[in-house]
Amino acid sequence: MPKILVTGAFGQIGSELVPTLQKKYDQNNVIALGHQNVAAGFEGIVEKAEITNIEALAALVDKYAIDTVFHLAGYLSVKSEQDPQRAWEVNLTGLKNVLDIARERKIKVFWPSSIAAFGPTTPKVNTPQHTVLEPTTMYGVTKLAGENLCHYYFLKYGLDVRSLRYPGLLDHKTPPSLGTTEYAKQIFYDAIRTGEYHCPLRADTTLPMMSMDDAVLATLGIMDADAEKIKVRTSYNLAAISFSPQEIYEELKKYVPGLKIDYRETEIQKIADSWPQVIDDSAARTDWGWSHQHSLADIVREMYENIREKITT
Secondary structure, eight states, rough: OOOEETTTTTTTHHHHHHHHHHHHHHHHEEEEEESSSSTOOOSSSSEETTTHHHHHHHHHHHHOOOOOEEEEOOHHHHHHHHHHHHHHHHIIIIHHHHHHHHHHHTTTTEEEEGGGGTTSSSSSSSSSSSOOOOOHHHHHHHHHHHHHHHHHHHHOOOOOOOEEEEEEESSSSSOOOOGGHHHHHHHHHHHHHEEEEEEESOOTEEEEEEHHHHHHHHHHHHHHSSSGGGOSOOOOOOOOEEEEEHHHHHHHTTTTTTOOOEEOOOOOHHHHSSOSSBBBBBBHHHHHOOOOOOOOHOOOOOOOHHHHHHHHH
């Protein structure tokens, strides 16, 4: 049975991944590492540490005899633009710390990249696995550098590190945060509370998106795959569906018929315009059998029902 450490355990992905890992591998085999936030009522082993503190991190790895790390801690896109220096430290120094500890102890590592690693010169439709990578945001810069760092540690040290380029992710457990695709979560809160939404993007801004259930499915899938099936050691393209603010609005109106929306372009639009619209993830589907399960209609129904219950009870 693996002994698993999850950094960023109470963030957007960790909040869904940790309970799934606990169910699969037993609560006592999953250590949730947080920095400041710990979910209320969380059941399981919790530790607190700063990911940039390699000594503290190494001590935790040794304390629990960790053999697998899901390294999720990091700044998202908008927050990274607000504080580029700290984003570099958290996103890259934190990753290098994990890789160095894993190299010394032969630990298996998962690290999330993002479609932010692409840029305005990348083909926007059917974005291929191997293509131009020229990000124009600090978040994207750290993701591209992180991909290359993971690849280097695999080539240089034989480290079993695996990665996915996540699209925008939608979940109902965590509140909207400072990410470019978080508008697609905020719209549910505003629709339920006020019946209107001020969107920070153009109506036709199409971006790759995915349900959190599918993201967890993909994360477990790549980590469970035999090592010889993992042909990409930078980061795999990952996709499910693509939609625009107008499209999610039309779907949500089925549940909130009087919902009003207006579009107010903000600085977030520049980030969105630098990202692809549709991702080609055929490499992941061919190499280790990735297949998504949820449509836009599925996502909107689940998001609406769960967020309404959370807000109204």
